[in-house]
Amino acid sequence: MSERTELLPGSFCWPELATPDSAKAKAFYAGLFGWEAADVPTAGGAYTLLKLRGKDVAALRTLSGPELAQNVPSHFMTYVSTASVDASAARAAELGGKVCHGPFDVEGVGRMAVVADPEGVVFALWEARGHIGAQLVGEDHTLCWTELVTKDPDGAKAFYGGLFGWTWKPSETSEVEYHETYRGDQAIGGLLPMKGDWWGDVPPHWMPYFLVPDCAAAARRAGELGGGAAVPPTEIPHVGTFAVLRDPLGAHFSVIAMAARPEGA
Numbered sequence: 001m002s003e004r005t006e007l008l009p010g011s012f013c014w015p016e017l018a019t020p021d022s023a024k025a026k027a028f029y030a031g032l033f034g035w036e037a038a039d040v041p042t043a044g045g046a047y048t049l050l051k052l053r054g055k056d057v058a059a060l061r062t063l064s065g066p067e068l069a070q071n072v073p074s075h076f077m078t079y080v081s082t083a084s085v086d087a088s089a090a091r092a093a094e095l096g097g098k099v100c101h102g103p104f105d106v107e108g109v110g111r112m113a114v115v116a117d118p119e120g121v122v123f124a125l126w127e128a129r130g131h132i133g134a135q136l137v138g139e140d141h142t143l144c145w146t147e148l149v150t151k152d153p154d155g156a157k158a159f160y161g162g163l164f165g166w167t168w169k170p171s172e173t174s175e176v177e178y179h180e181t182y183r184g185d186q187a188i189g190g191l192l193p194m195k196g197d198w199w200g201d202v203p204p205h206w207m208p209y210f211l212v213p214d215c216a217a218a219a220r221r222a223g224e225l226g227g228g229a230a231v232p233p234t235e236i237p238h239v240g241t242f243a244v245l246r247d248p249l250g251a252h253f254s255v256i257a258m259a260a261r262p263e264g265a
Contacts, residue, residue: 002138013133014079145209
């Protein structure tokens with residue numbers, strides 16, 4: 001079990017699903033990950049905390065009328081913790097990003113802003129004031145990795161390095177170009193350059209990864225629940241097996257089953 005009670009700035013802290021059909025999404029993720037839903041009334045409507053063993057692991061909200069009118073797709077929003085949302089939002093703008101919403105208070109739990117990087121990839125800044133975000137990470141059916149998929153890796157490194165102090169190291173195991181994202185000496189995520197024609201019209205984006213015990217079984221279960229696999233189970237040598245899944249409303253996310261470590265390792 002990996003329980004968190006506090007977060008250092010620059011940590012991935014919260015995966016939040018925006019969906020047009022909360023009831024359908026709740027049923028899907030309950031069936032896939034065993035997440036239990038707890039609705040929290042807010043001024044903008046119900047906000048749903050998704051829990052595992054009573055601990056918060058993610059959340060979902062219903063897409064608003066204006067978002068639906070603008071054809072905003074169902075998606076996961078990546079949240080990154082910061083000591084000061086106001087200072088980080090200002091710094092993001094200085095680095096060529098855009099502050100889309102906020103900063104604003106979320107009564108009783110924190111302060112946040114929604115920001116886009118220079119490539120247009122949207123994420124949220126979170127300053128905890130009572131709620132740190134995910135209380136369980138790095139175990140089955142919880143967030144374990146967050147990956148930036150980008151057409152401009154050098155620009156992304158300049159922006160996020162300037163904003164959060166992150167650094168990168170080339171992966172020693174990936175068969176494609178891949179960079180591991182570090183906060184201090186801890187690997188917390190990855191950066192995947194979008195190279196090759198096969199990406200088509202897929203835009204740059206943040207991708208959450210959830211740990212599972214069996215990747216193929218998770219992909220099958222997603223299909224049984226009305227979703228599917230955008231990328232089928234694929235082995236990463238010396239790491240494990242991953243798949244990119246989609247829920248019935250079209251939100252994409254990844255699952256990964258880690259390879260067994262050699263005995264004595």
